[in-house]
Amino acid sequence: MNETQDKTPAEKDGKYEFKLSYAERELTCQVEKDHDILHVHLENNMDATLKINADGSITQTDGASLPQSSIDFIKKHIFGTAA
Numbered sequence: 235m236n237e238t239q240d241k242t243p244a245e246k247d248g249k250y251e252f253k254l255s256y257a258e259r260e261l262t263c264q265v266e267k268d269h270d271i272l273h274v275h276l277e278n279n280m281d282a283t284l285k286i287n288a289d290g291s292i293t294q295t296d297g298a299s300l301p302q303s304s305i306d307f308i309k310k311h312i313f314g315t316a317a
Contacts, residue, residue, distance in 0.1 A: 252311050256304055265308060274300070274308060284308070 248267035253260050254276065261277035272284040272292070282297030284305065292309050294300060300308075 250312060254304060254307055263308065263311075265312060267312060272308065272312065 250265045250267070252263055254263040255261075256276060259277075263277075264275045266273045266275075270286040272286065274280075274282040274284060274297070276282075276298075280298040282300050283295050284292050284300075285295045286292055290313075292305055294305065
């Protein structure tokens, strides 16, 4: 996975947009953080829901199956850490 841009909060309402490498393509990833839920939208055709657990880990709960490397990349952009 290649990091191509730093995180860019769209607004203070918990919306983020950045580039994500997925299936050998660079896609626009939009994430909306709502309390302990991350609503992920990739390039107008894939959606997923991620839950932020009490220990800081993230679990996918719904939507298109994302590889763990993509989930870690999203976490790094939203929280500044992949671990």
